[in-house]
Amino acid sequence: MSEKENIIICRCNDVTLKEIEELIEQGITDIEEIKRLTRIGMGPCQGRTCIPIVASIIARKTGKSYDEIGMPATRVPVRPVPMGVLVGDEDEE
């Protein structure tokens, strides 16, 4: 068990394999719910690293197919952008 505690699945929010497997064992197998309870996929990488790994953990533990598991929505912006850049120098608003 201690090994799983040390395996980080989500680097943005420090979520471990142990935490994810525990949720699945409690019956929470929906990737949308796992995402929201652990904040996996909601950090600066926006799930690019971790979401496919989470999907594979769910698939392995529940036998669900990737189609059944699905993917959470991808959000704008594609990568983090400073607010100042979005605003630019324009003051017309």
Add this chain to the structure above:
Amino acid sequence: MKNKAKTVIIGGGIIGLSIAYNLAKLGAEDIVVLEKNYLGSGSTFRCGSGIRQQFGDEANIKMMKRSVELWSRMEEDLGMDVDFRQGGYLFLLYDEDEVRDFKKNVELQNRFGVPSRIITPEEAKEIVPLLNTEGLLSAAWNHTDGKANPFKTVFAYANAAKRLGVDIYEYTEAQNIKVENGSIKEVITNRGKIETRRVINAANGWAKILNKMVGVDIPIEPYKHQGVKTEPIKDGEIKPMVVSFKHDGIYLTQEAEQGGIIGGYGLKYGPTFDITPTYEFLRGVSYRFSQVIPALKYANVIRIWGGYYAETPDGNAAIGRIKEIDEYYIAAGFSGHGFMLAPAVGEMVAEDIIYEKTDKPLWFYDPYRFQRGELRGKAIQMG
């Protein structure tokens, strides 16, 4: 799935779950909650997470005072920490009219035991050191307001309700409600029929679709609002929810668990069932946030998302029995305040159903007030 239940609650957001939990707590048995997607997916998981007692009318102040009592002991009651933090709410006031209105609100809030007060720009700056105080006349401040984690709260209510015997069915959509001679017979879902005499419409953004199934018309319409989240910044930089109506109803705060800034402003679209995020919002929110907190220019936006305000004409929910149909109940149209109000609303609805009386101001949310043309004063609403 059960094919028979005493009570069917449609909507697995925080309102439906709080009602289910409170009904079961008062001894009601055989309760089913139907959620067409996953729990919280409609509005609760998309909300701004704020919890405030600074309203401008007696009913909402009382309801929120009770809710904050319940938020404060939610971990004891539901058995799970929901990250409730009383970081306060700070309303920024820029002109004499705003100051006059908020002084009146503060007096009313104080009368009902909410310790809000008007403070100077200097005091506001002490509370939020990053605040731009240029042009600021004063601020309305209540340190007992706060925020909580919508995700954890939904799971806390759902688990507590399940422990009391409530059955929750996700990915189960109510497709029709069969009514005969003014009585409910059954709810038809994509997974089969449930025979029942009592239905509670807690579908908020989708409430009108259910109402249509039973031939009831209450003006609740879904409007798209959006939220923004930044990368984490230094812990404790913006503890309260900061609100400014002069900046088109912006609200922003630092999220307790992760430390990113979350918030939004009053840009809305609709009525619509589309919740696609827009560039107009991304740019507009960045502009307004950096006016109020200039340092946020350097904060990286990591995501924006859309969600509904299920709005009524006066910005207050429609809660109560529908007279034309025996045991059809509505609790929807929260206009952006469902998350914060949910603990007290769940209690109020459960008391009304089980005891047929409640000490809370149910009358204020009367679903028939629109028909009678007795609109309430517009609830203070931002975002």
